[in-house]
Amino acid sequence: MTTHTLFALDSMDSGTGRKVEIDGLEVLLVRIDDDIYAISDTCSHADVSLSNGFVEADDCAVECPKHGASFDLRTGEALTLPAIRPVPTYEVAVIDGDVVLTLAPLEEDA
Numbered sequence: 001m002t003t004h005t006l007f008a009l010d011s012m013d014s015g016t017g018r019k020v021e022i023d024g025l026e027v028l029l030v031r032i033d034d035d036i037y038a039i040s041d042t043c044s045h046a047d048v049s050l051s052n053g054f055v056e057a058d059d060c061a062v063e064c065p066k067h068g069a070s071f072d073l074r075t076g077e078a079l080t081l082p083a084i085r086p087v088p089t090y091e092v093a094v095i096d097g098d099v100v101l102t103l104a105p106l107e108e109d110a
Contacts, residue, residue: 006099009036017062019051022103027090029099030073032057036099037073038092045069045083 004022009031012018017030019041026041028051039062041050048066055062061070061079069083076086091102 001102001104004101004103005095006101008097009034009094009099010097012036012099015055015057017051017053017055019049020101022101025103026051027101028062029092029101030055030062032060032073034094036092036094038090038101039071039073039076040087040089042087043067043069043071043083044078044085044087050087 006020012031014031014033017028020027020029028039028041030037043050043064046066048064050062050064053063053065056070060073062073063070067082070079071087072079076089078084078086093100
């Protein structure tokens with residue numbers, strides 16, 4: 001597992017998302033109030049960046065800008081069609097005011 005300190009939580013407004021790329025992996029970070037979520041930036045339906053989508057703060061979800069599929073930010077589960085497959089989520093925490101992302105190796109790499 002590798003941890004990456006990314007940025008100060010205060011540099012991000014609630015209800016917004018920010019895409020980061022770490023070692024070729026694109027991750028969408030979304031802040032809702034004082035909580036932060038990390039999810040794959042790629043829609044499982046249409047291979048589109050979720051970072052250009054709409055954050056649904058009340059539902060803790062993000063909506064894909066291409067066809068409107070929504071994904072739960074906590075679990076990655078597809079909430080609406082046309083997506084039926086989940087997207088990966090990642091461990092993220094706020095430590096001393098900074099957003100820290102932890103990436104685990106893929107199972108075949110473990």
